[in-house]
Amino acid sequence: MPTYVAFLRAINLGAKRVFPKGDIKRVVEEAGFTDVETHINTGNVRLTTPMRSRAKIEAALEKAFAADRGFEVPTMVFTTAELAAIAREARELSDARPGLARHYVYLMKDEIPDETLVRIASLASDAGEIVVRGRAAHALLGPGYQTGSVDPLNATKLLGVATNRNLNVITAIAEKWC
Numbered sequence: 001m002p003t004y005v006a007f008l009r010a011i012n013l014g015a016k017r018v019f020p021k022g023d024i025k026r027v028v029e030e031a032g033f034t035d036v037e038t039h040i041n042t043g044n045v046r047l048t049t050p051m052r053s054r055a056k057i058e059a060a061l062e063k064a065f066a067a068d069r070g071f072e073v074p075t076m077v078f079t080t081a082e083l084a085a086i087a088r089e090a091r092e093l094s095d096a097r098p099g100l101a102r103h104y105v106y107l108m109k110d111e112i113p114d115e116t117l118v119r120i121a122s123l124a125s126d127a128g129e130i131v132v133r134g135r136a137a138h139a140l141l142g143p144g145y146q147t148g149s150v151d152p153l154n155a156t157k158l159l160g161v162a163t164n165r166n167l168n169v170i171t172a173i174a175e176k177w178c
Contacts, residue, residue: 001048003035005083005177006061007107008043009074009163019043019069031064039173042165043073046177058109074161076107076135080178086136087174090167093131093138100128103167106137106159120155127152137162
């Protein structure tokens, strides 16, 4: 049975969007998925299912999360092979740019249209750049970016539905589950 990794967006932010990892695991299992495991409390879930459609898996998870929590939880699903490739690309991009202050990986629901890719590329500055590969966008931020700002380039609004994790979380999850 295929294994997938799901990334939940906008949970555990403040008092109203609480979704502990134990509850996530329970809801995913109740929705019929198996071999469910979570990684830290930021909405990272491994699961298996006979379903082959990413869109159907995302829809089933989002429906179950909304029913349990009472709020929408956008969810991005990747195969373990896709996630392993994203982690590999992330490491290569980071290694090729010594001195990066931060490397965030945005995991997107959909690929970005070509005209938007051009706009994103034009936002590169001394603060950093965003490199898009398929459904992953790598925010490669140099020492000039403002501390505490995840989006100094103001590019995330161009990515569509997405969630981000730092390089360490992406590589740890890939090593653990892929």
